[in-house]
Amino acid sequence: MNSLLKKSWWKILAVALMVYTITAGLLFEVPRLAILNETIRVLYFHVPMWFGMIILLTVSVVYSIKYLGKPSQKFDSYALEFANAGVVFGVLGLLSGALWANYTWGSPWSSDPKQNAAAIAMLIYFAYLILRNSLEDEQQRAKISAIYNIFAYATLIPLLFILPRMTDSLHPGNGGNPGFNAYDLDSKLRLVFYPAVIGWTLMGVWLTSQRIRLRAINQKLDERSEEQYVPTGQHADEPRPANNEQSAYSRSVK
Amino acid sequence: MLMSLVLLIMSSLPTLAQSSNEIAMADAFRAEGKIYIVVAVILLIFAGLVVYMVRIDRKVKRLEKELDVED
Numbered sequence: 001m002n003s004l005l006k007k008s009w010w011k012i013l014a015v016a017l018m019v020y021t022i023t024a025g026l027l028f029e030v031p032r033l034a035i036l037n038e039t040i041r042v043l044y045f046h047v048p049m050w051f052g053m054i055i056l057l058t059v060s061v062v063y064s065i066k067y068l069g070k071p072s073q074k075f076d077s078y079a080l081e082f083a084n085a086g087v088v089f090g091v092l093g094l095l096s097g098a099l100w101a102n103y104t105w106g107s108p109w110s111s112d113p114k115q116n117a118a119a120i121a122m123l124i125y126f127a128y129l130i131l132r133n134s135l136e137d138e139q140q141r142a143k144i145s146a147i148y149n150i151f152a153y154a155t156l157i158p159l160l161f162i163l164p165r166m167t168d169s170l171h172p173g174n175g176g177n178p179g180f181n182a183y184d185l186d187s188k189l190r191l192v193f194y195p196a197v198i199g200w201t202l203m204g205v206w207l208t209s210q211r212i213r214l215r216a217i218n219q220k221l222d223e224r225s226e227e228q229y230v231p232t233g234q235h236a237d238e239p240r241p242a243n244n245e246q247s248a249y250s251r252s253v254k
Numbered sequence: 255m256l257m258s259l260v261l262l263i264m265s266s267l268p269t270l271a272q273s274s275n276e277i278a279m280a281d282a283f284r285a286e287g288k289i290y291i292v293v294a295v296i297l298l299i300f301a302g303l304v305v306y307m308v309r310i311d312r313k314v315k316r317l318e319k320e321l322d323v324e325d
Contacts, residue, residue: 019300022297023293023297026289026293206307207307210310210311213318213323214314
């Protein structure tokens with residue numbers, strides 16, 4: 001998994017799927033539906049934010065569980081960065097949804113059950129990120145936030161999949177609204193929608209991989225600077241490779 | 255002789271094009287409300303972002319090498 005993050009084939013796949021999504025998403029024929037009109041194409045851009053968020057947050061909670069089984073900095077940093085990307089997708093989903101709703105529902109926020117549930121889910125994950133920052137000790141932070149992440153995920157699922165279904169939603173396809181339920185999410189829409197979900201999700205994974213790698217570099221630098229701050233004299237007869245490495249680092253910064 | 259042949263072919267080209275209007279060409283690119291231009295603009299911006307991300311990837315890789323960050 002770790003070296004998979006550095007492979008390039010899935011990044012190329014992501015770019016290809018995104019080029020297809022943008023081109024086909026704007027040019028392919030779509031069903032003609034009242035109220036929605038051309039905004040039905042938002043299906044290829046707004047809805048993948050939520051699918052992507054759920055996938056990214058699922059990966060995050062998997063690494064949190066792995067961390068509790070076998071504590072390691074790597075698992076903690078995977079859990080954090082996948083959650084970060086998931087939150088970015090969620091915020092973009094909320095904002096793009098509000099922009100779209102302004103022109104279809106007549107107001108950016110209608111307290112639609114899906115809007116409310118998604119907003120609450122975002123707040124729960126904001127709390128995860130704030131919780132992390134409030135803990136000084138590294139191991140304590142990793143452990144407590146891993147446990148919190150599991151609870152956050154356990155709350156996310158009913159918020160997104162159960163509660164909105166217990167009542168009518170304004171969303172297309174719900175409660176008799178025009179949209180893409182089992183009858184009219186036709187093959188034309190699916191042809192772009194599924195590649196769009198994969199493409200957007202992989203773009204999120206790409207950004208996540210960069211942040212994970214930067215965190216590993218940061219941790220390495222922290223370790224090195226701790227080695228360097230050993231009072232002189234204690235390791236007087238040992239060679240000091242730290243100095244050479246420091247100069248290698250400062251060269252790379254230039 | 256050769257020059258006159260070339261001239262003959264060239265002068266007959268526009269009439270050839272006019273007579274074959276039903277042959278499919280990229281005419282639609284300029285029609286239909288220029289939506290293709292919008293697609294091209296979005297793709298251009300997306301391509302720029304991808305190039306930027308690839309460059310970040312390279313920078314990260316170089317740092318990993320210099321600092322011996324293991325997998």
